[in-house]
Amino acid sequence: MPFTSHSANRPLDRRSFLYGVAAFSGAAAVGALGVPASATPARRAPANDPTVYDAIVVGGGISGLAAAKALVEAGRTVRVLEARSRAGGRIHNHPTARLGLTTDAGAEFIGPTQDRIDALAHEYGVEQLPTYNTGLSVFWNGGQRSLFPSDPGLPLDLGTTAALPVIAEIEAVCADFPVGEPWRHPRAAEWDAITWREWVEQRTDVANARMVLDLAASAALSVKGDEFSALYMLNYFAASTNESTPGPSYFSRLLSTSGGAQERVCNGGAALVPLRMAAALGDVMVYDAPVRSIDQSGEVPVVTSDAGTFRGRRVVVAMSPAISHRIDYTPELPERAALCAGYTMGRVGKFAAVYERPWWRDKGLSGQTIGNGTPSDVTFENYAEGNHILMGFISAHEMERLDDAPEQQVVDECIESFVGYFGDEARGYIDHSLFRWDHEEWSWGGPVATTAPGVLTAHGPALRTPAGAIHWAGTETSDYWTGYMDGGVRSGHRAADEILAAL
């Protein structure tokens, strides 16, 4: 069945895509998280549910959950149809292979101005811990290792200062940017005609500066700078805040640890937030319910899933545009389809090695790395629940190379990159976890979908404009913090507001 998910020209014939329930069972993981098994019942609705709900939410990721929660709190009747056997989507606690320790396979960090996800973490009693950010971090450039202070955390003292004027220009652009509507920027056509790498190359010919600015893309988006629109990246920087906190510091707010998007982790894993939200929603949640079609040709929209047919006065499609077009829409939505065809998920995986003790701290190292090492190019320490974990991202081309490799090969390669960054002690790991997102049937990669040049200016408004009774959520549709959990929550709140205004 295999589908090609990561070529910019990947086939979009949804009929060639094998739908089915993801083999991955979240139920076991949920038990391991201390959330009662009853909290996420694999509820199956009657094959034909005659009830007309106020809203059917398609997708039980953080955006769909946020929409459902807001609608339920407003007294509306709702069903959330989730393809997987678990809630949370790209936020997922994955147990280590041997000891079953919690690791964040997907979203992990929360930072300043990410108020919506922060508020939910507080509401559901999920403790946040500061990311370990003491000592020196590793900058890896073509096999050369150097160290820089983990705070402020940008390796700009290593011959990369030529990037500073470009970063200053990014700050100036962000200060006056139509966040969430990049197609409205006066220079939108110019910047959407080129890739991020081309935009950078127009501004500096210093190799290290180019590399650092390319890393900004691969670290945040898990794509290479030549794969997506410069306009998309500039919007992404500008979105790294909230309505009430203007710049400067967009660049560092996106990429830093202290004071930035990597500032805090959740004790017990970020997935505790969506799992507890779903538990509180109870019967509203319907699992194992991949939605195949949404038909608006009748009086009331009809949503057909593997768990039955549901009718709702309004529908929220709460997922990335890169996968939302796999649903059949009647009538067809050509403008939205054209937009979605231009979105591609990043390729990403996360590897975590567990140690008896945090030996890197003894060497004055923070456990953080940024650079062009392989296969793991960005690393962090995670000490939640008293564990001693070095986590490494596997990004873009490297993830693509290893998508189908035997797990032990990926583990061995990641450990060797840790040896290069931190020392031979890295080989003494006692446990590990590896999670590859690219073949996840209901994600198709991560952390976020980006657009090819030309897409936003041609079809951008279709990102959020409702199509009849269908409203669009998903972090990619958010204005602020698009690509992040916070953006997911924001998008769900917006979709709920639209529906409450319409009903």
Ligand SMILES: Cc1cc2nc3c(=O)[nH]c(=O)nc-3n(C[C@H](O)[C@H](O)[C@H](O)COP(=O)(O)OP(=O)(O)OC[C@H]3O[C@@H](n4cnc5c(N)ncnc54)[C@H](O)[C@@H]3O)c2cc1C
């Ligand atoms: C490796 C990785 C690291 C990340 N790190 C961070 C981080 O540190 N901090 C941060 O804030 N964010 C991070 N993110 C991004 C964050 O996870 C996402 O922004 C956020 O979770 C997106 O939520 P969503 O609801 O928009 O989409 P999703 O989480 O993708 O939810 C969509 C849901 O829809 C379901 N679905 C799909 N198709 C169908 C269908 N046809 N029918 C029914 N259901 C369907 C899916 O199963 C899924 O549950 C990371 C993501 C990844 C993958």
